Amino acid sequence: MKNQILFTFCFLLIVSFVHSQDATTSSPQEIDMKVRALGYRFYQDGERLTWNELTDATNSVEEANKLIQRAKSQNTLSNILAFAGGALIGIPLGQKAADSDPTWELAYIGGGTALIGFHLALRAFNNVNKGVDDYNLTINSTAQYKFQPEIKVLANSNGFGLAIGF
Template sequence: MTKVFGGYIYLQNGNHMTLKDLEKKLASNQQTFDLIKTARLNNTIASIFEIAGGGLIGAPIGTTIAGGDANWALAGIGVGLIAIAIPIKLSSNKKANQAIELYNSSLNLTPFNKLKPELKLMANRNGLGLSINY
């Protein structure tokens, strides 16, 4: 997971993953699956509020540009919908990050900084060489 403007992007081996992809990937562990499923639901709800809010803000702006009499109350409602979407989106990001961290910790991967590589200079009848052992 990488933080970007407006949220996170999720990568596995350099490939972009959506929340739907993550849900499939994390299905093997019930706890991570429940977290990512909730994250995906929250993300969908937040997106609905964002789109509706954007439309309500855009309508009066478009009406004004076209020379009409705009209903600015709609823009206010749109701002309110976007304000509601923000904490829902943050909750979605938090749940997705928790699911990924839990899943990654269950893999028992050794972090690179904990590896103790040992470098040896070796010689045999074919010549000199380097050997790296972990």
């Protein structure tokens, strides 16, 4: 009877040791980013990540994590500015539809606010794209160069423009 108990104890110890070894050998997976109409979607190992889970997943690569945190705050601020700009544009349009005297100054202010929000959204896209690419390149040592375009909004005395860098 003692031999059976000893054999069962040793068997369970070996099985638990092998199981714990299998659980710790998993390496970090690449993060996929997809741009949708209402924002970004991040996937790791087939599961969707939120912004907070994304920053937690990229803690091992400091530079990528900083870029992603910056992009998160820029994305939040751009959403707030876009909402406020749309509301300020909509007020005079509603007044015009109601056949009252619209205050077009609000629409001008709203247009400026929406442009600032658009600029921040582009910067957030560039930062999160670069952060995810940096993370994926760091965890995947066999990776080659990845295409990383940057989009910038330029303003000077001649007007506004978009610059695309490759």
